[in-house]
Amino acid sequence: MGSEIVARKLRNSGFLEAADLEYLGSVLQTAYEISARSDIITRGENPQNVHAVTAGMACRYKDLPDGRRSIMALLLPGDFCDLHVSILGHMDHSIGTLTDCRIIDIPRATVDDLLNHQPRVARALFWATLVDEAILREWLVNMGKRRADEQMAHLFCEIHLRMTAVGLHGENEFIVTQEQLADILGISTVHAQRVLTSLRDRELVTVQDRRISVPDMSALVEFSGFEPDYLHLEAAPDRGSQP
Amino acid sequence: MGSEIVARKLRNSGFLEAADLEYLGSVLQTAYEISARSDIITRGENPQNVHAVTAGMACRYKDLPDGRRSIMALLLPGDFCDLHVSILGHMDHSIGTLTDCRIIDIPRATVDDLLNHQPRVARALFWATLVDEAILREWLVNMGKRRADEQMAHLFCEIHLRMTAVGLHGENEFIVTQEQLADILGISTVHAQRVLTSLRDRELVTVQDRRISVPDMSALVEFSGFEPDYLHLEAAPDRGSQP
DNA sequence: CGATTCGTTGACGTCCGTCAAGCTAAGTGG
DNA sequence: CCACTTAGCTTGACGGACGTCAACGAATCG
Numbered sequence: 001m002g003s004e005i006v007a008r009k010l011r012n013s014g015f016l017e018a019a020d021l022e023y024l025g026s027v028l029q030t031a032y033e034i035s036a037r038s039d040i041i042t043r044g045e046n047p048q049n050v051h052a053v054t055a056g057m058a059c060r061y062k063d064l065p066d067g068r069r070s071i072m073a074l075l076l077p078g079d080f081c082d083l084h085v086s087i088l089g090h091m092d093h094s095i096g097t098l099t100d101c102r103i104i105d106i107p108r109a110t111v112d113d114l115l116n117h118q119p120r121v122a123r124a125l126f127w128a129t130l131v132d133e134a135i136l137r138e139w140l141v142n143m144g145k146r147r148a149d150e151q152m153a154h155l156f157c158e159i160h161l162r163m164t165a166v167g168l169h170g171e172n173e174f175i176v177t178q179e180q181l182a183d184i185l186g187i188s189t190v191h192a193q194r195v196l197t198s199l200r201d202r203e204l205v206t207v208q209d210r211r212i213s214v215p216d217m218s219a220l221v222e223f224s225g226f227e228p229d230y231l232h233l234e235a236a237p238d239r240g241s242q243p
Numbered sequence: 244m245g246s247e248i249v250a251r252k253l254r255n256s257g258f259l260e261a262a263d264l265e266y267l268g269s270v271l272q273t274a275y276e277i278s279a280r281s282d283i284i285t286r287g288e289n290p291q292n293v294h295a296v297t298a299g300m301a302c303r304y305k306d307l308p309d310g311r312r313s314i315m316a317l318l319l320p321g322d323f324c325d326l327h328v329s330i331l332g333h334m335d336h337s338i339g340t341l342t343d344c345r346i347i348d349i350p351r352a353t354v355d356d357l358l359n360h361q362p363r364v365a366r367a368l369f370w371a372t373l374v375d376e377a378i379l380r381e382w383l384v385n386m387g388k389r390r391a392d393e394q395m396a397h398l399f400c401e402i403h404l405r406m407t408a409v410g411l412h413g414e415n416e417f418i419v420t421q422e423q424l425a426d427i428l429g430i431s432t433v434h435a436q437r438v439l440t441s442l443r444d445r446e447l448v449t450v451q452d453r454r455i456s457v458p459d460m461s462a463l464v465e466f467s468g469f470e471p472d473y474l475h476l477e478a479a480p481d482r483g484s485q486p
Numbered sequence: 487c488g489a490t491t492c493g494t495t496g497a498c499g500t501c502c503g504t505c506a507a508g509c510t511a512a513g514t515g516g
Numbered sequence: 517c518c519a520c521t522t523a524g525c526t527t528g529a530c531g532g533a534c535g536t537c538a539a540c541g542a543a544t545c546g
Contacts, residue, residue: 440532
């Protein structure tokens with residue numbers, strides 16, 4: 001059941017055919033639940049399975065010497081956690097859950113086999129990796145040159161669009177603590193609080209107890225200067241990228 | 244001749260055998276020179292060749308609405324510019340030279356053929372892409388949580404190690420303008436100046452007319468908290484990653 | 487019921503951006 | 517050879533964004 005989400009995500013690459021979707025369904029089987037704030041993989045590990053998220057929200061992160069945590073990527077339903085490992089050998093960062101999640105396990109041997117014998121699927125995985133990289137570049141620009149309120153608005157736009165791209169449009173609301181927001185944006189929790197209330201004062205978001213929702217997405221897009229081309233969703237075959 | 248540098252870089256993946264090095268030599272042929280401050284590829288393009296740098300220094304960048312430029316990656320000798328294109332369809336950023344460069348052109352068809360029929364080389368390219376991604380993550384942490392002087396020191400450490408990893412150890416000095424430094428670090432040129440003189444006052448670097456050199460690399464490593472594991476050089480088969 | 491977690495608010499300091507002026511070195515054209 | 521320009525470096529004054537410290541409230545839970 002979770003395999004559908006992964007398939008929907010990879011379909012956005014434009015490379016998959018019907019046979020590939022079937023193949024994915026056969027490979028993506030063993031799913032399990034994992035609770036919020038636990039690690040899926042820890043830095044330095046060399047796990048034997050590759051993981052994909054099918055429900056909930058996880059993140060790539062590093063713990064810093066001063067005790068703070070830096071979140072470098074969000075993993076939403078359909079995203080792979082650690083294709084790296086079969087190529088790079090060890091994890092240079094950790095992966096943990098932000099909310100309760102459902103995870104799919106894929107044996108490393110299956111991934112190797114896939115890379116060698118399923119060229120279209122392999123291409124789609126390469127596509128997913130490159131999109132992850134493009135997102136990192138966009139985050140880097142965001143951090144370097146924008147104020148924190150624009151950063152946060154930009155983040156909300158990205159999450160919304162990535163969710164709709166896998167068919168989860170109802171979810172233009174997310175549940176994160178302000179500490180998690182701060183770790184993503186690289187700011188202090190106190191400042192995250194100030195920024196969030198400023199967005200609320202501008203009526204760009206509404207907040208009630210860790211639940212942030214966006215009444216008017218286009219206003220948020222304009223405020224943050226969000227340009228979605230870096231997500232490379234335009235190649236989507238039948239599903240559009242409409243908000 | 245430039246192909247050797249690319250081969251040396253990809254050898255760090257640990258996947259290549261003698262036959263692959265020969266293959267690379269046959270494919271990496273047409274090189275040309277390009278002067279500083281010119282574009283190799285511009286955002287939105289869909290070029291027919293894939294490019295690799297064999298001499299000089301280039302960068303990925305985006306121009307921002309306010310006229311500033313954000314540099315999101317450095318391309319050093321041995322690095323590929325745009326493997327993206329054959330997968331993602333169009334460039335979401337531009338690539339330009341910082342110094343005079345030598346570039347190798349590889350026809351897109353050759354790359355496609357390589358991905359399908361040279362599994363070890365394809366794996367090495369995937370490795371290079373994943374290392375680029377790891378570097379982006381490290382930069383993101385740098386920007387988010389460190390002061391500008393630590394960021395700059397960290398950058399110098401990374402450049403040094405990446406250069407030695409392709410056999411260019413003599414070069415623990417780089418020639419960049421302070422404006423370029425500022426665009427990399429996401430700070431103003433005025434502040435880049437202040438930070439650079441502070442590093443000079445601590446005797447961590449010496450500066451003479453755009454030429455920055457590092458007398459004591461280990462001091463810089465300590466000052467910046469540089470941990471090189473994210474460059475994934477430890478798998479290097481015969482060439483070490485010694486400073 | 488206390489204990490924990492998370493959100494909220496204020497005071498104050500630091501890092502860094504902006505504006506502005508002046509400086510050097512390298513080139514250009516007279 | 518000398519004005520003149522241009523690109524880049526240097527320096528100071530000032531202000532805004534953001535971090536830190538601290539105290540207090542609100543909600544959840546054993």
